[in-house]
Amino acid sequence: MEITQPDKAVFIGIIRDGEEERKVLEYLEELEFLALTAGLEGDSKFVQRVDRPDNATYIRSGKLEEIGEYCEKNEIRYAIFDDELTGMQQRNISRVIKTSKVIDRTTLILEIFAQRAQTSYAKMQVELAQYNYMLPRLAGMWTHLERQRGGRGTRGGMGETQIEIDRRIVKERIVRLKEQLKKVDRQMATLRGNRGSLVRLSLVGYTNVGKSTIMNLLSKSDVFAENKLFATLDTTVRKVVIENVPFLLSDTVGFIRKLPTQLIEAFKSTLDEVREADVLLHVVDISAPDFEEQMETVEKTLKDIGAANKPVYVIFNKTDAYTWEEYDEFSLEPPTRENRSLEDLKSSWIAQEKTPCIFISAKERTGIEKLRHDIYNIVSEIHAGRYPFNNFLW
Numbered sequence: 019m020e021i022t023q024p025d026k027a028v029f030i031g032i033i034r035d036g037e038e039e040r041k042v043l044e045y046l047e048e049l050e051f052l053a054l055t056a057g058l059e060g061d062s063k064f065v066q067r068v069d070r071p072d073n074a075t076y077i078r079s080g081k082l083e084e085i086g087e088y089c090e091k092n093e094i095r096y097a098i099f100d101d102e103l104t105g106m107q108q109r110n111i112s113r114v115i116k117t118s119k120v121i122d123r124t125t126l127i128l129e130i131f132a133q134r135a136q137t138s139y140a141k142m143q144v145e146l147a148q149y150n151y152m153l154p155r156l157a158g159m160w161t162h163l164e165r166q167r168g169g170r171g172t173r174g175g176m177g178e179t180q181i182e183i184d185r186r187i188v189k190e191r192i193v194r195l196k197e198q199l200k201k202v203d204r205q206m207a208t209l210r211g212n213r214g215s216l217v218r219l220s221l222v223g224y225t226n227v228g229k230s231t232i233m234n235l236l237s238k239s240d241v242f243a244e245n246k247l248f249a250t251l252d253t254t255v256r257k258v259v260i261e262n263v264p265f266l267l268s269d270t271v272g273f274i275r276k277l278p279t280q281l282i283e284a285f286k287s288t289l290d291e292v293r294e295a296d297v298l299l300h301v302v303d304i305s306a307p308d309f310e311e312q313m314e315t316v317e318k319t320l321k322d323i324g325a326a327n328k329p330v331y332v333i334f335n336k337t338d339a340y341t342w343e344e345y346d347e348f349s350l351e352p353p354t355r356e357n358r359s360l361e362d363l364k365s366s367w368i369a370q371e372k373t374p375c376i377f378i379s380a381k382e383r384t385g386i387e388k389l390r391h392d393i394y395n396i397v398s399e400i401h402a403g404r405y406p407f408n409n410f411l412w
Contacts, residue, residue: 025058026060027061027097027098028061028097029049029064030100031045031049032066032067032076032101033065039065041308044307046063048274055130056129056130075107076111082111085097085115098123102123103120105156108121124280132144142198143199143285146199147284147285149191149192152188153188153189207290216257218295218297219266219397220270220291220298221233222273223316224272224303225273227303228301228380230254232299232380237256254269260393265393282322297329297330298331299393304337304363305337331375331376332374332375332376334363334377337360337378338381338382339379342358376392
C-alpha cells in the first residue's frame, strides 16, 4: 500500500511599522496550525518588513522571487499569505511563484469550513461564503462555471464573455443559497421560540480553547471535541440541569483573528443562539501566549454580530498547560506573559470586579464543581428575577 505524504506549504507575512517580528511569527504559527487542520504540512515561513502591502504583489519583488525559487526547489504545493489578497495580487504573485498554488488566509479558512461542515445547513452557509469571496475575484479566472449547471446551458448570447457568464452564474447561486437559508432560518427561529422561557447560556471563545469539552462536562453529552481549529461548526444546544435548576446551554463555532467577513455574514443566523443568550460563557485558553489578544478578537467578533452588551462570565481553561519562566529582575526587558505565574494572573483577573471569572482545566477536570456552582447561582438569579413568584425550583 502506497503512503502518500501531505502537500507541503510555506507561509508568508509582512511586518508593518510598529509591529514586532515576534508577533508576526506567532500569527504565522497560527496560520500553520490552520494548514495542518486542512491536511497540509507546514514547511517554512517568510516575513518582510514593509511600510504597507504592495498593491500589485503584496510583498516586494525580490522577496517574491526568493520564495518562488524556494518553492520550486523544495516541491512546495501551497504558498499561503496571512492577509487577504486581491484578485490582482493573487494573479501577479502566481506569475512568480509558478510551481505552487497561491492562496490567502481567507481561502484557507473557507476550505477548512468546507471540510468540517456536516449538516446541509452548514454546507449552504460555507458555500454562500465561498461564492461571496469568489465574486470580486473572477477576473482572469478561467472557471467555466457553466459546466456545472447540469446541462441547462446559458442564456447569454454569442457576444457574452466568459467572465460575464461566470459572474452571472455566481450571482444566481448566491441568490438561490440565500433563499434556501432563509427558509431554514425561519424553521430554526420557530424551534428557538418553542423552547419556552428557559434561561439561555452560550459558550463563546477563540477556536480550540476547549468549549466543546466544557459543553460535554456540563451537559454530560457527547459533542465532538478535537485539538484542531474549528472542530465545531454547527450550533449544539443541550438542556442542562444543575441541582434542580434547568437551563439551555449552546456551543457554536469558535472565532479567530481575521475571521473572513463572508463567514461572519453567512453564519450570522447560526450565531442567533449567541445573540439571544442571557449570559455568555467566554472560554479562554490561558496557556496561549497571546490569550489577551484572543479575548479582544472574540469581543470584536461579538460586537460585529450584535452581541457585545451581554453579561459575560469568563472561564480561563487549560490551566494544566500553563507554563511560565521566573522574571530576571536584572533584565532590561519588561516582563511578559511568559514571566507571570498562574497565581499572579489569577490574582490580577479576580481583582477586576467588572467581570466574574474562574480558572479551570477541563482536561484534568479541576475547578469543574466550582464552575457548576457558579453557573447554578447565575441561572438561579436570572430565573428568580424572571419568575419572582415561582421559587419552588429551589
